[in-house]
Amino acid sequence: MRKKDDVKIKIEELEKQKAEATEKYLRCLADYQNLEKRVKAEREDFVRFANKELILKLLDVLDTFEKVEAHLKDEGSSLAVKQFQDVLRTEGLEKIEIFGKQFNPEEAECVETVEGETGKIIEEIKAGYRLKGKIIRTARVKVGAGNSK
Numbered sequence: 001m002r003k004k005d006d007v008k009i010k011i012e013e014l015e016k017q018k019a020e021a022t023e024k025y026l027r028c029l030a031d032y033q034n035l036e037k038r039v040k041a042e043r044e045d046f047v048r049f050a051n052k053e054l055i056l057k058l059l060d061v062l063d064t065f066e067k068v069e070a071h072l073k074d075e076g077s078s079l080a081v082k083q084f085q086d087v088l089r090t091e092g093l094e095k096i097e098i099f100g101k102q103f104n105p106e107e108a109e110c111v112e113t114v115e116g117e118t119g120k121i122i123e124e125i126k127a128g129y130r131l132k133g134k135i136i137r138t139a140r141v142k143v144g145a146g147n148s149k
Helices: 002-048 052-072 075-090
Strands: 093-095 108-114 121-126 129-131 134-137 139-144
Touching: 052 075, 052 129, 052 134, 075 093, 108 121
Parallel strands: 108 139
Antiparallel strands: 093 129, 121 139, 129 134
């Protein structure tokens, strides 16, 4: 009778070890699959935003061109600025439209408060931009602080 009990105990131990090993294997498999997904997502993000630094530098040039265009009011400079904006747009760049909206610190940086409707953006000093939906440069704005009388 003793041998049967020993065999039963041994079988139970082996079944427990098998269950533990199966559980560890499934956990490792899930961890590996999650790692693969994370690496794939990081790689896709890298590819999507690889040119972010270059675009940020080009935005400073665009700012200058837009100031020149506003000053000169020349058809040639307007055409060049529009073409430059179109090229950046094809790369996934979009201007954040904020003028007249409520101030949102995620999209804009307040550089000054002025007379005007409280919390509303009164003036845009420097445009903000999104690259493929992600904010890469916040706008610099003047925000209304109420009417002073």
